[in-house]
Amino acid sequence: MTEFGFIDKIASMCRSLPDNGWEGIGDDCAVLLSGDRATVVSCDMLVEGVHFLRHAAPAHIIGRKALAVNLSDIAAMGARPTAALLSIALPDDAAGAWAEEFMAGFTQMASEHGTALIGGDTTASKQGVSISVTVIGTAPAANIKRRSDARAGDIVAVTGMLGESGAGLQQILSGRCDTPAAHAHMNPAPHTAEGEWLGSRREVHAMMDISDGIASDLRHIMERSGVGADIDTEHVPAFDDLRTALCAGEDYKLLLTARADRFGLLAADFEARFRRPLYKIGHITAQAGLLRWLRGGTPEDVDFRGFVHF
Numbered sequence: 001m002t003e004f005g006f007i008d009k010i011a012s013m014c015r016s017l018p019d020n021g022w023e024g025i026g027d028d029c030a031v032l033l034s035g036d037r038a039t040v041v042s043c044d045m046l047v048e049g050v051h052f053l054r055h056a057a058p059a060h061i062i063g064r065k066a067l068a069v070n071l072s073d074i075a076a077m078g079a080r081p082t083a084a085l086l087s088i089a090l091p092d093d094a095a096g097a098w099a100e101e102f103m104a105g106f107t108q109m110a111s112e113h114g115t116a117l118i119g120g121d122t123t124a125s126k127q128g129v130s131i132s133v134t135v136i137g138t139a140p141a142a143n144i145k146r147r148s149d150a151r152a153g154d155i156v157a158v159t160g161m162l163g164e165s166g167a168g169l170q171q172i173l174s175g176r177c178d179t180p181a182a183h184a185h186m187n188p189a190p191h192t193a194e195g196e197w198l199g200s201r202r203e204v205h206a207m208m209d210i211s212d213g214i215a216s217d218l219r220h221i222m223e224r225s226g227v228g229a230d231i232d233t234e235h236v237p238a239f240d241d242l243r244t245a246l247c248a249g250e251d252y253k254l255l256l257t258a259r260a261d262r263f264g265l266l267a268a269d270f271e272a273r274f275r276r277p278l279y280k281i282g283h284i285t286a287q288a289g290l291l292r293w294l295r296g297g298t299p300e301d302v303d304f305r306g307f308v309h310f
């Protein structure tokens with residue numbers, strides 16, 4: 001079974017459970033509306049040997065990343081992170097100095113993004129470090145951006161360059177850990193300010209964060225919105241090669257769709273606010289499930305696929 005097959009299975013098995021007002025599985029965060037406010041919650045795991053190698057990255061960098069990838073899911077909803085819970089399983093050889101340095105990185109990231117640490121769990125591990133972080137965010141209910149709100153005719157855009165993290169991972173695996181791309185891979189900067197700002201803009205329809213590469217992530221917006229997409233590959237802001245930009249993942253930029261007739265204004269305001277462009281990379285079509293990669297306006301016969309966890 002694939003990762004997404006398993007998640008579908010979980011979603012169908014919990015259909016008989018009460019939702020208690022929560023919008024559950026399927027978006028970057030679960031959402032609870034109360035009056036004109038929304039609370040959003042998400043959790044993500046980092047497992048030694050799968051997501052990081054203890055000998056390849058300093059503990060404080062892993063602490064930063066453990067929270068960063070979760071903050072990114074809050075940003076993806078158009079919300080502001082307020083609090084986190086941290087659960088950590090530590091083998092004997094990580095329980096002392098390693099754990100302290102990890103916490104220094106974690107609290108540094110929390111401080112940079114105005115996030116409280118309000119609880120968690122600590123346990124021993126027989127093998128490797130496992131980390132699970134839960135984050136909670138808040139937003140006006142009207143600001144929440146769901147994967148299901150893309151409409152035919154929308155512009156598809158991203159909030160930053162793609163593929164730097166993937167290029168960095170390739171460099172790390174070939175032994176070059178001290179490059180800018182390697183740093184970008186180990187120490188991602190979640191677009192929290194951008195996410196909250198985009199949340200406040202009515203012309204933004206759907207949004208998510210880019211964790212698996214847009215070749216995979218865009219399909220989630222397409223599926224949940226019942227739409228298709230045409231991507232102009234020459235407009236993708238690729239750090240290096242196009243395949244890495246589309247498929248490698250872990251960039252933690254935001255992928256969004258927005259009303260075409262208001263996109264020029266949105267992009268100009270974004271650039272004035274963040275001093276970086278909002279990159280227009282294509283548009284949403286009415287052909288449900290059809291993702292096309294265009295070059296010079298013509299569909300190309302290429303098969304880009306994002307990162308698959310298992």
Ligand code: ADP
Binds near residue numbers: 007043211
């Ligand atoms: P993201 O990459 O944004 O963290 P994922 O691809 O990990 O999202 O998960 C997709 C959706 O499936 C999310 O809504 C997530 O909460 C849900 N999900 C993933 N794993 C589980 C699980 N084991 N139990 C319940 N829901 C899950």
Ligand code: MG
Binds near residue numbers: 208209
């Ligand atoms: Mg996400």
